[in-house]
Amino acid sequence: MTSRKMLTFLAVLAILIFCLIxxxxxxxxxxxxxxxxxxxxxxxxxxxxxxxxxAKAQQAEAIDGAIxxxxxxxxxxxxxxxxxxxxxxxxxxxxxxxISETEKAKRLIGQTAxxxxxxxxxxxxxxxxxxxxxxxxxxxxxxxxxxxFKDNTYVTTDEFGRVLLVFEWNDEGSQxxxxxxxxxLNQPLGIYLSGEPLLGDDGKPxxxxxxxxxxxxxxxxxxxxxEAQELSQMLNAGRIPIPxxxxxxxTVSPIxxxxxxxxxxxxxxxxxxxxxxxxxxYYRFCGVIASLALIFYGVSVxxxxxxxxxxxxxxxxxxxxxxxxxxxxxxxxxxxxMKEETWAGRTIGAAVEAGFKRAWSAIWxxxxxxxxxxxxxxxxxxxxxxxxxxxxxxxxxxxxxxxSMFTAVVVTRVLLRIFVxxxxxxxxxxxxxxxxxxx
Numbered sequence: 001m002t003s004r005k006m007l008t009f010l011a012v013l014a015i016l017i018f019c020l021i022x023x024x025x026x027x028x029x030x031x032x033x034x035x036x037x038x039x040x041x042x043x044x045x046x047x048x049x050x051x052x053x054x055a056k057a058q059q060a061e062a063i064d065g066a067i068x069x070x071x072x073x074x075x076x077x078x079x080x081x082x083x084x085x086x087x088x089x090x091x092x093x094x095x096x097x098x099i100s101e102t103e104k105a106k107r108l109i110g111q112t113a114x115x116x117x118x119x120x121x122x123x124x125x126x127x128x129x130x131x132x133x134x135x136x137x138x139x140x141x142x143x144x145x146x147x148x149f150k151d152n153t154y155v156t157t158d159e160f161g162r163v164l165l166v167f168e169w170n171d172e173g174s175q176x177x178x179x180x181x182x183x184x185l186n187q188p189l190g191i192y193l194s195g196e197p198l199l200g201d202d203g204k205p206x207x208x209x210x211x212x213x214x215x216x217x218x219x220x221x222x223x224x225x226x227e228a229q230e231l232s233q234m235l236n237a238g239r240i241p242i243p244x245x246x247x248x249x250x251t252v253s254p255i256x257x258x259x260x261x262x263x264x265x266x267x268x269x270x271x272x273x274x275x276x277x278x279x280x281x282y283y284r285f286c287g288v289i290a291s292l293a294l295i296f297y298g299v300s301v302x303x304x305x306x307x308x309x310x311x312x313x314x315x316x317x318x319x320x321x322x323x324x325x326x327x328x329x330x331x332x333x334x335x336x337x338m339k340e341e342t343w344a345g346r347t348i349g350a351a352v353e354a355g356f357k358r359a360w361s362a363i364w365x366x367x368x369x370x371x372x373x374x375x376x377x378x379x380x381x382x383x384x385x386x387x388x389x390x391x392x393x394x395x396x397x398x399x400x401x402x403x404s405m406f407t408a409v410v411v412t413r414v415l416l417r418i419f420v421x422x423x424x425x426x427x428x429x430x431x432x433x434x435x436x437x438x439x
Contacts, residue, residue: 009414016296020304033306035097036392037083037252043105049090054242058151059089065233066242066290067092070109072193083311083388092244106246115146115198115235118190119180130190130197135179137172144180146235148173153235155228165220165228165234178215185210185269191231200227268317271324272298279328283335284355289415290331297327297407301400310399316392323400329366330408331357336410356413367405374398 005382037044049066051059067084074082074096083095096105118130133144150168157163169177181189188207197205200223207222223231276294279287301320305312312320336353345353358388381390 005414005417008410011308012296012411012414014433016299019299022303022307023299033302034309034311036316036388037095037097038313040097041252042095044098044248044250044252045094045096045106045109045246046087047092047094047109047244048118048247049092050245051090051244058236061090061233061236063090065236066244068230068233069193070094072196072198074105074109085388091247103380106249109244116192117144117180119184119214120188120190128411130192133180133184133189135176135183137175137179139217142175142176144176148176149235151230151236152360155225155232162221163223163225165223165232166217167219168217169215174215178213178217181218182213185213198231200224206231231432265337268298268321268324271321275324275328279331285419286331286335286338286416289419290328292415293331293407293412294324294327296411297404298324300407301403304399304403305396310395311388311392312396313389313392315389316396319393320400323397323404325408326370326401327404330359330363330405331412333362334408334412352413352416352420356409360409363405363409367401370401371398374401 052063054062062103063086067086070084070092071082074084074094082097083093085093087093091192094105094109095274099105119133120128121131122128129195134141134143136142148169151415153167155163155165187210189210190205190207197207202224203296206223206227208222211221212218220228220231272294276287276291279290279294281287283290301323304310305320311318334355337359338351341351341354342348377394378391378398381387381392381394
């Protein structure tokens with residue numbers, strides 16, 4: 001085996017080991033599959049946003065900002081995999097798997113979005129705490145919040161390419177900000193939501209350093225583009241009141257879902273076993289190679305589902321099981337081409353290389369048409385039909401077909417090349433009857 005073929009084999013082996021580790025051990029903070037509401041149980045709620053008083057041009061931004069803030073608030077409940085998405089122009093769907101505290105969740109979600117600015121204080125014992133940033137304006141002590149923002153918060157970059165979050169206070173906020181920022185020069189100003197620090201993409205609390213007295217217009221530096229855009233949405237959403245009223249809620253029992261999970265796993269095992277049995281009986285040793293590639297396929301797909309992560313629903317499991325039957329399509333094309341090459345008098349090694357080369361165009365065409373179908377289904381599920389089940393089916397089918405193409409073209413080829421370089425390749429009985437021309 002050449003060094004290039006050996007490197008390819010080692011790369012495939014490394015991918016398999018990585019997928020096994022990801023599947024059976026916590027990796028990147030994920031220790032379990034992400035299950036949808038129909039499998040895990042929980043709460044499904046739909047909220048209607050009251051856009052009265054909000055300009056039409058600002059409604060989409062207001063909804064997006066409200067969704068971002070809901071996500072932060074839901075974290076207080078300890079829900080690790082919530083589903084929060086927009087439905088239409090004025091509705092928000094909230095799915096909280098594995099939770100039954102409906103009233104607490106409704107209180108958190110229904111509150112008007114508002115950010116609070118805090119300053120760092122040290123008590124007599126030397127312990128640092130964050131307290132609301134306040135100042136006396138017109139004889140009253142007031143807290144600095146995003147309710148004093150004007151309608152012009154936006155993200156831009158300076159001449160050096162640094163990301164800037166630009167904001168502006170109204171008249172009352174200008175006075176309040178001027179007093180507080182002058183007092184906190186060269187000190188951090190924390191931003192809190194529902195009593196918890198607002199975190200950036202790096203997982204650290206967002207607490208920009210006050211660089212100058214801010215009375216009218218200011219800017220925050222040091223944020224990534226994602227952090228700045230998210231913060232801008234939140235500030236604008238906090239400034240614009242968007243009352244949310246629940247119009248539908250449902251508590252889903254996990255008992256039926258768990259039963260379906262068990263049955264789906266059993267169906268998957270049976271499906272893979274039957275496909276492997278057929279391939280071994282029909283293609284003999286090549287069928288064994290295809291079965292090993294199918295095991296690689298199953299491990300890889302499940303590992304991807306866990307790492308991306310893909311929210312597995314009943315429809316998504318259906319897409320995965322369907323992709324199992326399609327996983328050997330490419331192998332069948334390749335083996336049939338190899339059979340034709342052996343009939344033409346080629347050796348097994350030459351038949352392997354020619355079979356893969358000649359079957360590639362058919363493999364590519366068939367998989368591309370499936371990818372297009374998955375793309376259309378996903379688009380329908382995210383726009384016109386607005387169906388999470390349809391999106392889940394399309395996504396799992398797309399991933400399954402993509403991985404199956406890789407396993408057939410790369411993994412199966414690597415394994416067959418290893419076999420060709422052994423003495424077993426001279427044993428024609430491993431290929432009879434279907435790889436030898438029937439007389």
